Amino acid sequence: xxxxxxxxxxxxxxxxxxxxxxxxxxxxxxxxxxxxxxxxxxxxxxxxxxxxxxxxxxxxxxxxxxxxxxxxxxxxxxxxxxxxxxxxxxxxxxxxxxxxxxxxxxxxxxxxxxxxxxxxxxxxxxxxxxxxxxxxxxxxxxxxxxxxxxxxxxxxxxxxxxxxxxxxxxxxxxxxxxxxxxxxxxxxxxxxxxxxxxxxxxxxxxxxxxxxxxxxxxxxxxxxxxxxxxxxxxxxxxxxxxxxxxxxxxxxxxxxxxxxxxxxxxxxxxxxxxxxxxxxxxxxxxxxxxxxxxxxxxxxxxxxxxxxxxxxxxxxxxxxxxxxxxxxxxxxxxxxxxxxxxxxxxxxxxxxxxxxxxxxxxxxxxxxxxxxxxxxxxxxxxxxxxxxxxxxxxxxxxxxxxxxxxxxxxxxxxxxxxxxxxxxxxxxxxxxxxxx
Amino acid sequence: xxxxxxxxxxxxxxxxxxxxxxxxxxxxxxxxxxxxxxxxxxxxxxxxxxxxxxxxxxxxxxxxxxxxxxxxxxxxxxxxxxxxxxxxxxxxxxxxxxxxxxxxxxxxxxxxxxxxxxxxxxxxxxxxxxxxxxxxxxxxxxxxxxxxxxxxxxxxxxxxxxxxxxxxxxxxxxxxxxxxxxxxxxxxxxxxxxxxxxxxxxxxxxxxxxxxxxxxxxxxxxxxxxxxxxxxxxxxxxxxxxxxxxxxxxxxxxxxxxxxxxxxxxxxxxxxxxxxxxxxxxxxxxxxxxxxxxxxxxxxxxxxxxxxxxxxxxxxxxxxxxxxxxxxxxxxxxxxxxxxxxxxxxxxxxxxxxxxxxxxxxxxxxxxxxxxxxxxxxxxxxxxxxxxxxxxxxxxxxxxxxxxxxxxxxxxxxxxxxxxxxxxxxxxxxxxxx
Numbered sequence: 091x092x093x094x095x096x097x098x099x100x101x102x103x104x105x106x107x108x109x110x111x112x113x114x115x116x117x118x119x120x121x122x123x124x125x126x127x128x129x130x131x132x133x134x135x136x137x138x139x140x141x142x143x144x145x146x147x148x149x150x151x152x153x154x155x156x157x158x159x160x161x162x163x164x165x166x167x168x169x170x171x172x173x174x175x176x177x178x179x180x181x182x183x184x185x186x187x188x189x190x191x192x193x194x195x196x197x198x199x200x201x202x203x204x205x206x207x208x209x210x211x212x213x214x215x216x217x218x219x220x221x222x223x224x225x226x227x228x229x230x231x232x233x234x235x236x237x238x239x240x241x242x243x244x245x246x247x248x249x250x251x252x253x254x255x256x257x258x259x260x261x262x263x264x265x266x267x268x269x270x271x272x273x274x275x276x277x278x279x280x281x282x283x284x285x286x287x288x289x290x291x292x293x294x295x296x297x298x299x300x301x302x303x304x305x306x307x308x309x310x311x312x313x314x315x316x317x318x319x320x321x322x323x324x325x326x327x328x329x330x331x332x333x334x335x336x337x338x339x340x341x342x343x344x345x346x347x348x349x350x351x352x353x354x355x356x357x358x359x360x361x362x363x364x365x366x367x368x369x370x371x372x373x374x375x376x377x378x379x380x381x382x383x384x385x386x387x388x389x390x391x392x393x394x395x396x397x398x399x400x401x402x403x404x405x406x407x408x409x410x411x412x413x414x415x416x417x418x419x420x421x422x423x424x425x426x427x428x429x430x431x432x433x434x435x436x437x438x439x440x441x442x443x444x445x446x447x448x449x450x451x452x453x454x455x456x457x458x459x460x461x462x463x464x465x466x467x468x469x470x471x472x473x474x475x476x477x478x479x480x481x482x483x484x485x486x487x488x489x490x491x492x493x494x495x496x497x498x499x500x501x502x503x504x505x506x507x508x509x510x511x512x513x514x515x516x517x518x519x520x521x522x523x524x525x526x
Numbered sequence: 527x528x529x530x531x532x533x534x535x536x537x538x539x540x541x542x543x544x545x546x547x548x549x550x551x552x553x554x555x556x557x558x559x560x561x562x563x564x565x566x567x568x569x570x571x572x573x574x575x576x577x578x579x580x581x582x583x584x585x586x587x588x589x590x591x592x593x594x595x596x597x598x599x600x601x602x603x604x605x606x607x608x609x610x611x612x613x614x615x616x617x618x619x620x621x622x623x624x625x626x627x628x629x630x631x632x633x634x635x636x637x638x639x640x641x642x643x644x645x646x647x648x649x650x651x652x653x654x655x656x657x658x659x660x661x662x663x664x665x666x667x668x669x670x671x672x673x674x675x676x677x678x679x680x681x682x683x684x685x686x687x688x689x690x691x692x693x694x695x696x697x698x699x700x701x702x703x704x705x706x707x708x709x710x711x712x713x714x715x716x717x718x719x720x721x722x723x724x725x726x727x728x729x730x731x732x733x734x735x736x737x738x739x740x741x742x743x744x745x746x747x748x749x750x751x752x753x754x755x756x757x758x759x760x761x762x763x764x765x766x767x768x769x770x771x772x773x774x775x776x777x778x779x780x781x782x783x784x785x786x787x788x789x790x791x792x793x794x795x796x797x798x799x800x801x802x803x804x805x806x807x808x809x810x811x812x813x814x815x816x817x818x819x820x821x822x823x824x825x826x827x828x829x830x831x832x833x834x835x836x837x838x839x840x841x842x843x844x845x846x847x848x849x850x851x852x853x854x855x856x857x858x859x860x861x862x863x864x865x866x867x868x869x870x871x872x873x874x875x876x877x878x879x880x881x882x883x884x885x886x887x888x889x890x891x892x893x894x895x896x897x898x899x900x901x902x903x904x905x906x907x908x909x910x911x912x913x914x915x916x917x918x919x920x921x922x923x924x925x926x927x928x929x930x931x932x933x934x935x936x937x938x939x940x941x942x943x944x945x946x947x948x949x950x951x952x953x954x955x956x957x958x959x960x
Contacts, residue, residue, distance in 0.1 A: 131594035134917050137877030140897065198874035199918060 095367075095389055100343070100460050102364040104389025110360040113387035117278040118182070118208065126212040129205045130159035136195055141206060144193035146502065146511040147174035151190055151206055158213055166213035168224050175249045175514070176242050178218050178288050179271050180507045181211035182279050185376070187409045189507070218287065223294035228255035230297075233524045236261065236315040238306060239325035241269020242506045243496025245292060246513030247323045247520075252297035254521045259319070260298060263305035269327055270497075271506060273352040276380040277360075278387070306473040313475070316491060321520045324483065325496040325513060328504070329471035334372065334464060338430030347371060347381035347465035354384055366460025369393045370436050372427055373465030374404035379411065381463045382419045394420040394457055396427070396436075400443055426450065434459050470498055486516060493520060528833035529840050530826060532566070534806045535699045535724040535784050537657040539566035539630035542841055543797065543825050546788055546809035547571050547634035547660060547703075550819075552608060554618035558626075563819035564826060567630025569727075569809060572607035572662045573615055575637045575647060580606045580669075586747035589736030591762060598816045600762030602736045604747065604754055606668045607636050612650065619654045632701065636662040636674050639684060641691050648696040658699035661692060661723075663714070664730020666707050667756050676730070679705035682717035689721025701786060704728040704770075706763075711770040715780045726774065727786035727809060729767045731757025760812035764790030768803055772852045775804025792821075794828025801841065802848035856946040863933045863940050864908040864924040866890070866901045872921035873899060879912035879922060887911050904934040 095104050105113070121129060133155040141151040149170050157166035170177035186192070186207040194203035217224065233256045237244045240262030248258040266272050271285040293300070306312055306326070315322045331346040333339060343366070357363050365388040371378050374397035385393045395414060397404055401423045404411065415421060425438035426448075435456040441448040470482050483494040485501035495512030502508040530541040544567035545551050545560055552571040560568055574580060582605055591600040608615060623631045633656045637643040651659070663679030670677040678684045685702060692700050702718035704711060706729035715726050733755050735745045745753030767789025774780045787805025791797050792813040800808050813821050838844050868879070868891075875897040883891040890905035891912060901912075913922040927933060927940045948955050 128595055134876045134878060136875075137881035138893075138897075139877075140875065195874040195876040 095391055098367050098460065100364045100366045103361050104365060104367075105361070107361055109389070110387075114277050114281060114360055116281050120215060121205070121208050121212045126158055126163075126209060129209055130155045132196065133159070133204045134195060140193035140195060141190040141204075144189045145173075146189070146505065146508045147180070147514070148511075149173045149177070149190075149210075154213055155204065155206070155209055158209055163213045164217060167217045170210055170214055171217075171224050173514075174507065174510050175246055175292055176271070176288065176506060176510045177210055178214040179242070179275075179280065179285065180510065181207050181214060182284070183271075183275050184505070184507050185407045185410065188407050218291045221291055221294070223291060225253050225295055227253055227296055230257070231255040231525065233257065233320045234259065234318070235321045235323065235520060235524075236319040237323045237325065238310075238315070239263075239269065239327055239496065239498070240267035240300065240302075241325060241327055241496060241509065242271055243327075243499075243509035243513035243516075244269070244323065244325035245289065246510040247325065247493075247495065247517045248298050248513075249292055249295055250514050250517030251520060252295045254517070254525075256297070256320075256521070256524070258298045260300050261304040261306075261310060261315075262300065262302045263308065263326075265302055267300060267302070269325075269509075273355055274348060274377075275355070276351065276384055277355055278384075311475075312473060312492075319491075320524055321491045321493065323513070323516050323520065324473075324476075324488075324492070324494040324498060325509070326471075326473065326498045328468035328497045330469040331464065332467045332469055334427055334466065336427055336429055338432070339464075341430055341434070341462075343434055343460060344430060344462040344464065347373065347377050347463040348468065350381055350463055351377070351384065354388075360388060363388055365390050367391045368458045369461045369463065370457050370459040371395045371463045371465055372436070373397065373463075373467070374399065374406060374423075375465060375467070376406050376410055378463075378465035379406045379414045379419075381465055383414050383417045385461070385463070386417045386419055390461075392420070392458075393418070394422060396422045396425050396438055396457070398424070398426045398441065399448060400424055424448075425455070428454065430459075430462060431456065434462075436462055468497075468504075485512070487519060491523075528830045528838060530566075530830060530833075532807050532841050534630070534786065535658065535701070537567070537630045537632070537699060538628070539807070540628060541566035541822075541826055542801065542807035542829075543567075543822050544569060544630060544632075544786070544807055544809045545814060546811040547662065548811040548815075549603075549605060550811060550814045553610070553615075554622050557618075557622050557631075560814075560819045560822075561622075561626045561629050564822045565629070565819065567632065567657075567807070569632045569634050569660050570615070570619055570656070572634040572636045572665075573612060573647065573651070574607050575643055576612050576650065579609045579611055582606055582609050583749050585749040589746045589756060591736055591760075598760060598812070600736070600758055600760040601812050601815065602734045602747075602756040602758040603731070604667050604756040607634075607662070607665070616651060616654055619651075619656055623655045623657075630658075631656050632658045632660050634660045634662050634703070636665070636669060639673055639678055639688065644688060644691045645695045648692060648698075652696070656698070658701060658724075659692065659696065660701040660703050660727060661688060662703050662730070663688075664703045664705040664728075665757060666705060666731060666733040667754060676705040676707055676733075679703075679714055679730070680708055682713045685714050685717040686721040689718055689723045693722035699724045701725045701727050703730055703788075705730045706766055706770060706789075707733045711773050712777045712780060715774045715777075715783065719780055719783050723783075725784035725786060725806070726780075727788055728770055728774070729763065729789045731759045732763050732766065734758035759790065760816075761790040761792050761796075764792075764796060768799060771800060771805055772803040772849065775846060775849045776852050791825075792816075794825045794832065797825055798829055798832055798844065799848075801844045802846070803852070804846045804849050806841075806845055858945060859943045860946065860949060861929075861941045861944050863927040865903050865906045865927065866908060866910075866912050866922055867925045868899055868901060868912075869921050869923070870898065872918050874918055874921075875899070876917060878915045878917065882911050882915045906935065 135152045154166040154169040190206045191203035237260045268285045369385040369390045371382040429437040440451045440453045482500040493516040496509035497504045532542045547569040587605045589602045593599045665675035669675040702723040737746045787800030788809040797808045
């Protein structure tokens, strides 16, 4: 099929087949041993290191880097997995510039941190690739715990509970485990079906039973789970997407960015995915960037991210923003969507930020759009029988034999690494409650 | 621009940077290229007696110690003296010297410890027009097992005897190269002087095993599953060499004996340090083996800039300038009080100073919850460890307490110069007073 970059409308095969392969390859290839050695040698082995403090899972980063530098990457991997069983995925998707690498003292020294994320991948990839699980289960306790949600929080919790000898049943609403690792991460960040490979490896701990296509209100109820288990951990994520609330939003070319990203992840042949020539992404976070960049990689000619506030308020990190700009995405800030016209175009109104919030200016403009992706945040789909604290469930122990963690729970940023930390910590708390 | 030309025991060279007797100076091809790169002189790799040349191992000859990023800190070797026929070496030396009259060319020698052997080799090198000889009493491996090299250098009487023979049978200036594998470097230096040596050069390599292969359980470099001790050199041995040079330079018995400084000279600064401690010139090997002959160009430009900045017209202004300041511990001023201070603008908050002080020194650095590190003057003994481990240059410095101020650690007033010889805690001082 001839490539059709200039064709209007939403069409598949805009690029040559080789372009797809190149565009969706590993965007940050792994370090080779020499590169890893050079990178590891830059670590100062700080006292009470700021990078550890900055890591939501508190990985002992100076220790694992020293273990790499001294030629023992498997020991480094164990140091990482002890704190974060998703160390492999986190090495790929963590916004390290805001976390460990942002805190690295080398930033202060020369504005160039130790490549902690890349080194973590160097340490963890080989052990996962070999299918060698670093932990063994403790003796069976006879306790049973239900985990609702098979994303990073749920699986981190399940793994830690299984390690302690408990029997765990994971209920996952979708067909595959992984949550956002499987459905929400940009394809080029975890190519090669890494998310499933990592989960297969994680489950080798044993003692974890998986029930897919099973969710609260779909096959199981919270009351039944509580009745049949010694504890329940809720890690149901954020199932709903926020709406724009403007005329024309129901038009068929307007979609949630998370759905677009999920479909992209689940499509092996990217050339089969139709994409618009003119794409507009509304939002300012990592989801907006992932949707915009991948639109570009699928061959969209004009991709624009439009954010309602100033650029400094965008929750996408500088690195993410630069990634989008380098990919050729246009960024417009201080513009609020007001209407989606019948011809598909999105009308925006400029706003300025003043002392009492943003003020509309009355000045409008329209962007032609074959496709519009909404990326203005996700919301909790509150299960029946539960109370929300604000927009989310409470954090950690909800009372009785019920715990919650991950994106559905209050506290912490909505990051994979935060979800892992909350799942792990909930498991420790549940273990203490069951055994203590 | 400063004049770098030197005259060392009558041997002139355009700069004080000579290549030491070693693999880089093994043959005409190398030595010509070294001169072209700018080296002021060369000590030709050690010649042995006439006859079948020695043989080397056919496996690895070198072991290494790496710093961060595989930077070479030290190399050890088990190579022997030249393994090429004597006549070939002599022909090449003559050929090179004819074309490079302004450069120093010294021949290193090692023959069995008997008068005839030395008389013979000296006669054979006579018409090469080389500028001098260096007696290799230093190599600690291989040849030492045959009663040569460091086996001679470890016995002052032998040094004196052989040196005497050399001076008797040769008109050439004679440098005696010393081994560091002894307890007191002054003894072999004194012996060389008694034998009539014109100069000493030091240090030769340090006896060493650089590493152990943890799969084959053998020292490295490993030859068919076995290893042997070799000679260690490079930046790692520089502190050992500097001390030995200084000991000879300041000892009453050897003061004024010209010294050619060897041991880890890698930059102009290293060379300047050796010269300040009394070396008339320096010899280099590991830096050339690591970076190639071109490295001398930085040494030349660096030393030249430094001498200009200091207003030194010639290298003689630098040589020995630090010797008067090398003293015994007992003469150090015990009333010189300093305190570490941390420049908060330069500090990157790594906390290495804190870990070092808290865990292994005097608990004299405070750490705030927001990672600000400050020195507790009342605990600081000024040991310098914080400064040594700090990754940022000049972030931690030592501040001298002025005379008359109170040291918050001891509560005593900083007084005039006073040393251990008169200190009340010194039993010998009391005895003298009584």
